[in-house]
Amino acid sequence: MASTSSAAYDAHGSSGTQPKPGYDEQQFPAFKPSFLERVGIGGFRLLNKVIPWYKLPGFIGAFNLAFLRIELRQYNLYDGYASAEAQGNSSETPLPDERYRRARHSDGKFNSLERPNMGCRGMRFGHNFPRNLTAKPTEEELWTPNPRLISDRFMARRDGRFIPATTLNMLAAAWIQFQIHDWFNHVQSEEKFNVPLPEGGEPWPHPHMELFRTKPDEIRDPSDLKCPGYNNENTAWWDGSQIYGSSEEITRKLRTKLPGGKLELDAVGTVSFLPRDKDGNPLTGFHNNWWIGLEMLHTLFAMEHNAICDALKAAYPDMTGEMLRFPSDQIFDKARLVNSALMAKIHTVEWTPAILAHPALQIGMAANWWGIVGEKLTKMLGRISKSSEIISGIPGSGAEQDGAPYSLTEEFVSVYRMHSLIPDNIAFFSATSGKHIETIPVADMTFDNAQIPLRQNLFTLPDAFYSFGINYPGAITNNNYPSFLRNLPTPDGQTRDLGTVDILRDRERGVPRYCTFRRHLRMSVPRTFEELTGGNTVLAAELREAYNGDIELVDALVGSHSEPVIPGFGFSETAFRIFILMASRRLKSDRFIAGHGEWSEGTYTKVGFRWVQDSGMKDVLGRHFPELRVLLEKSGGRNVFAPWLKLKESEKYQGVETNASA
Known part of the structure; x- marks a missing residue:
C-alpha cells in the first residue's frame, strides 16, 4: 500500500494542506498550533515522506504521534451545530447546586461552567470532517451497494472459521463495549428502514430486515436540512454513565437506600449480582446489547464503587453518606469521580497499549497520563510542568476544547465498530483448579440470559474473569463477525444482522466512505483495489466486484478492515487517526480530569486521588477476587488485557471448537 504518511494527502492531486474552512464548514474558531508546534508538525511531515511514524524508534515515533495529534x-x-448558542451559558443555565462545582452531574451538564450544555445528554454528535462532507445521503447513496450484500461478502465468518486475535484476551473485547456504553447511544426514530435482501444473498427468515432509523435533531439552522445532526442519549464525558446513568433520576434509582453512598447490588452470601427489574433488565446505567461480558464488568465496577465508598467513609468519618431528598451525598460524589477516573486511566494506559501493541504507543499512551517524565517522578513530585501535556500528561494540564465545543463524533462511533472481537463460543474454566467447566455459545448468554450461568452457580465471577483472561477474542478484520450477531433476535422483536446495521448506520449518519475518509485525514488514498489491500489480489477482486469497480464507494468500515495493518496493531491506521485525536480529547476536554484545580486531592480527596493513581485493572480484580490476585501476580508485568498465564489443568484442554488460547 502507498505510504500512510500524513504528508501524502490527496490521490487526485491536492497538496498536503487543507484550505481554510468557510463558515458553513466550521462554526467556531479552529485550533491554532503555536509556532513551535507548527515547526514540529512540518518537520515530522517531511520525515514521514521517507519514514512513516511506525518505523521510527519508539521514543521518536511517540513524539511524531504527539505532533500528528496537534495537526489533527x-x-x-467540527461541531454538530451551526451556532455556539446550543452549548448554553452560565446565565441561562446556572448551577442548580454548588455541589456540581466539585461533582459530576449525571446528565453531563456543568462539566464546563461557561458552556454548561457541552457534552451533556441530548446534545448532538460532532464530526471530524467539515459538515459539507457529512451530508444526508440520497436514497441511491444509502443503498449502493446493498448493505446486506456487503455484510454477506465481507462480514460473515466463512465456513464458520474464527480468526483469533492472539495478542489479546476476551477481557479486552468485553472492556471496549463496556466503555462504549458510557460514551454514546443515538436517539432512535419511530420510522423504520426496510432493508431488502440482495439477489442471491444468504438466506434470511424474512423478506427484508426492519431497522429503526436514527432520529435527526430538530432543525436549528438551514444547514441542518442538508446536514442533519443526531443526538446522543448518553453523556459524552468519561463519567461512568454506563454504571451511574445519564440522568439524576436514574442515578437516584440505582443507589442503595441505606446510608454510605453505595450502589444497589443483590448479595447472595458473599456473592454480589446486579439487581434486575420486573422485566429482567439489569439495574445499571445502560443495559442495551447485554451479554455476559457486560454483566461481569458492570458488576465489577459497581463493586469497585462500593469499595471506594467504604475507604472514604473509613478515612473521613465526618463525610456525609445519607440519601437526601435532593442528594448532595459527598461519599457518593467522590466515589463516582474516583471510579470514573480509574476507568479512564485503565483504558488509556492498559487497554489501548494492549490492542495497539507498538513501542510508540506504549510510550505515547503512558505519556498521555503521566507525561514523558513518567509515572514514578509524577507520583513523587507532582506535575513538573503546569500546562504541558507532553511533559506531565493530560490530567491536570488544563481543560481545553481546541477550537470546537466538546462532543464525541460520528466518525469516532464508526471506528469503534468492533463486533469482530466477539467469538461464537466461550470455554469456561475454574479459577482455582483450572479445569474446563463448560463451553457455551455466546448467543445463550445474551440479554436476560446473561446472568443465568452465574445465578445457577455453573461458574463464579472469578471463574468467568479467568476464562476471559485465557480466551482469545476475534481479530478486527474482514469475514470475522460472529454468526449469531448476523442473525440476532433482539428484545424489541426484531431480527438483525449487525454487519448490515454497521454499514447502514455509517451511511445514514453521513460518515464519509473510505477514500474520502482518508483524504480528509491527509492520508494517502489508494487508486486501485490492489493498492488498498496491500497486494491481496483475491480480496481486491472481491471488493471490485461488490463495489462495481468504483473504489470511491468502498465503505469506511470495509476499507479499514481490508487495508494492511501496522505490526502490533489490532485495527487499521485509518481508524487509528480518529482514535489518536479523540482518545486524548476525552481527557483534555474534561475539567474533572484535565482541570488545573479539579485534578487534585482537593476534589478527589487524598484517599480518592491515590486510589486512582495507584490502581490498575489488576488491582481492581484482585481487590474483589483474591483467587485472581494470585494468578495475576504470577504474570508479573504482563498486560491484563493480553492472554493470561494458564493453570496446568487449563493447559490440558484441547477443545478445538472454542477459542481458548493455546
Missing part, C-alpha cells in the same frame, strides 16, 4: 486538532474537529 487543527483540521479535524
Whole structure:
C-alpha cells in the first residue's frame, strides 16, 4: 500500500494542506498550533515522506504521534451545530447546586461552567470532517451497494472459521463495549428502514430486515436540512454513565437506600449480582446489547464503587453518606469521580497499549497520563510542568476544547465498530483448579440470559474473569463477525444482522466512505483495489466486484478492515487517526480530569486521588477476587488485557471448537 504518511494527502492531486474552512464548514474558531508546534508538525511531515511514524524508534515515533495529534486538532474537529448558542451559558443555565462545582452531574451538564450544555445528554454528535462532507445521503447513496450484500461478502465468518486475535484476551473485547456504553447511544426514530435482501444473498427468515432509523435533531439552522445532526442519549464525558446513568433520576434509582453512598447490588452470601427489574433488565446505567461480558464488568465496577465508598467513609468519618431528598451525598460524589477516573486511566494506559501493541504507543499512551517524565517522578513530585501535556500528561494540564465545543463524533462511533472481537463460543474454566467447566455459545448468554450461568452457580465471577483472561477474542478484520450477531433476535422483536446495521448506520449518519475518509485525514488514498489491500489480489477482486469497480464507494468500515495493518496493531491506521485525536480529547476536554484545580486531592480527596493513581485493572480484580490476585501476580508485568498465564489443568484442554488460547 502507498505510504500512510500524513504528508501524502490527496490521490487526485491536492497538496498536503487543507484550505481554510468557510463558515458553513466550521462554526467556531479552529485550533491554532503555536509556532513551535507548527515547526514540529512540518518537520515530522517531511520525515514521514521517507519514514512513516511506525518505523521510527519508539521514543521518536511517540513524539511524531504527539505532533500528528496537534495537526489533527487543527483540521479535524467540527461541531454538530451551526451556532455556539446550543452549548448554553452560565446565565441561562446556572448551577442548580454548588455541589456540581466539585461533582459530576449525571446528565453531563456543568462539566464546563461557561458552556454548561457541552457534552451533556441530548446534545448532538460532532464530526471530524467539515459538515459539507457529512451530508444526508440520497436514497441511491444509502443503498449502493446493498448493505446486506456487503455484510454477506465481507462480514460473515466463512465456513464458520474464527480468526483469533492472539495478542489479546476476551477481557479486552468485553472492556471496549463496556466503555462504549458510557460514551454514546443515538436517539432512535419511530420510522423504520426496510432493508431488502440482495439477489442471491444468504438466506434470511424474512423478506427484508426492519431497522429503526436514527432520529435527526430538530432543525436549528438551514444547514441542518442538508446536514442533519443526531443526538446522543448518553453523556459524552468519561463519567461512568454506563454504571451511574445519564440522568439524576436514574442515578437516584440505582443507589442503595441505606446510608454510605453505595450502589444497589443483590448479595447472595458473599456473592454480589446486579439487581434486575420486573422485566429482567439489569439495574445499571445502560443495559442495551447485554451479554455476559457486560454483566461481569458492570458488576465489577459497581463493586469497585462500593469499595471506594467504604475507604472514604473509613478515612473521613465526618463525610456525609445519607440519601437526601435532593442528594448532595459527598461519599457518593467522590466515589463516582474516583471510579470514573480509574476507568479512564485503565483504558488509556492498559487497554489501548494492549490492542495497539507498538513501542510508540506504549510510550505515547503512558505519556498521555503521566507525561514523558513518567509515572514514578509524577507520583513523587507532582506535575513538573503546569500546562504541558507532553511533559506531565493530560490530567491536570488544563481543560481545553481546541477550537470546537466538546462532543464525541460520528466518525469516532464508526471506528469503534468492533463486533469482530466477539467469538461464537466461550470455554469456561475454574479459577482455582483450572479445569474446563463448560463451553457455551455466546448467543445463550445474551440479554436476560446473561446472568443465568452465574445465578445457577455453573461458574463464579472469578471463574468467568479467568476464562476471559485465557480466551482469545476475534481479530478486527474482514469475514470475522460472529454468526449469531448476523442473525440476532433482539428484545424489541426484531431480527438483525449487525454487519448490515454497521454499514447502514455509517451511511445514514453521513460518515464519509473510505477514500474520502482518508483524504480528509491527509492520508494517502489508494487508486486501485490492489493498492488498498496491500497486494491481496483475491480480496481486491472481491471488493471490485461488490463495489462495481468504483473504489470511491468502498465503505469506511470495509476499507479499514481490508487495508494492511501496522505490526502490533489490532485495527487499521485509518481508524487509528480518529482514535489518536479523540482518545486524548476525552481527557483534555474534561475539567474533572484535565482541570488545573479539579485534578487534585482537593476534589478527589487524598484517599480518592491515590486510589486512582495507584490502581490498575489488576488491582481492581484482585481487590474483589483474591483467587485472581494470585494468578495475576504470577504474570508479573504482563498486560491484563493480553492472554493470561494458564493453570496446568487449563493447559490440558484441547477443545478445538472454542477459542481458548493455546
